[in-house]
Amino acid sequence: MGERETWTAEEFGRSHVGWVGVVLADGSVPGPVFFDSGSGSSGRSVSQWSVYDGRRLRGPRAAAVRAVCSCGWAGPEHGLDWALIGDQDLAEAGDGQADACVRDWDGHIVAVGATTTPLPxxxxxxxxxxxxxxxxxxxxxxxxxxxxxxxxxxxxxxxxxxxxxxxxxxxxxxxxxxxxxxxxxxxxxxxxxxxxxxxxx
Known part of the structure; x- marks a missing residue:
């Protein structure tokens, strides 16, 4: 697992860690992208959704993004229209889809809370x-x-x-x-x- 932005809910902590996951055109999930620091073996592995733009020295091109949780849950896919994205930075052009993933994960956390033992x-x-x-x-x-x-x-x-x-x-x-x-x-x-x-x- 590479570096990426994650979310947690206070009550559930590390049991439910969420992030924006990437889906490729063939339906597969890509591995982390390695950024070489130029000093030999050192570098960074990154899984942040916005690096998957298919451009030179970057990861493969994402076809869609979806919310993912460490518990195994995954939300619906939100497609990325590359005809509209063009040469824009994916972090900005795909911001709406990433926000939709956050809302999906929030809904997942609400659903988790609804299955727990209720407090009086x-x-x-x-x-x-x-x-x-x-x-x-x-x-x-x-x-x-x-x-x-x-x-x-x-x-x-x-x-x-x-x-x-x-x-x-x-x-x-x-x-x-x-x-x-x-x-x-x-x-x-x-x-x-x-x-x-x-x-x-």
């Missing part, structure tokens, strides 16, 4: 209110806001211990991952951290 409305409202109050406090008394944030951390550790142990007793890692919207590796790490055991146990 009272908990959601309390958390939103607490966040708002601490943000207000930050403007007038930042040290007090830091103390409040620290109290939140302490509370999370305390209640998270029993929650993680209960989830471990009731659910398989696969079931817990689905309920949390995370991949299994991230779920193991989260439960182990909250529950106070080794993730390899």
């Amino acid at each position: 409305e009272a908990i959601t409202l309390l958390m939103e209110r607490l966040e708002e109050e601490i943000e207000k406090l930050t403007k007038t008394a930042p040290v007090a806001a830091v103390r409040a944030a620290r109290r939140m951390e302490v509370t999370a550790v305390r209640v998270g211990y029993w929650a993680a142990n209960g989830a471990r007793a009731d659910l398989s890692t696969e079931q817990a991952a689905t309920a949390l919207g995370l991949n299994e590796d991230a779920t193991r790490s989260l439960l182990a951290r909250l529950g106070g055991w080794s993730r390899y146990a």
Whole structure:
């Protein structure tokens, strides 16, 4: 995987990393493009969609772009009209299609959230209110806001211990991952951290 711009959602972290993927005319997905620095073996591998313009020393020409997620999901293809693009820089000429990919991925994240275990409305409202109050406090008394944030951390550790142990007793890692919207590796790490055991146990 080469360098490229990616997106994440705070709640799901590295379990759902999105990017603009490239599709060639034959339906295949190209590998990274290597940019030689001119100093021997050093250089950069780049997978940013905008380098696939088919021009000299660049990658093959992209026929379409689509949103891709590290979980395996891929969005619909958005075609690139090279008759219109012409000699324009692909990063600018294909900006509309890339923006469509971002919206597709946002929709994917909403769908992931809809499949997770819902929180009671009272908990959601309390958390939103607490966040708002601490943000207000930050403007007038930042040290007090830091103390409040620290109290939140302490509370999370305390209640998270029993929650993680209960989830471990009731659910398989696969079931817990689905309920949390995370991949299994991230779920193991989260439960182990909250529950106070080794993730390899």
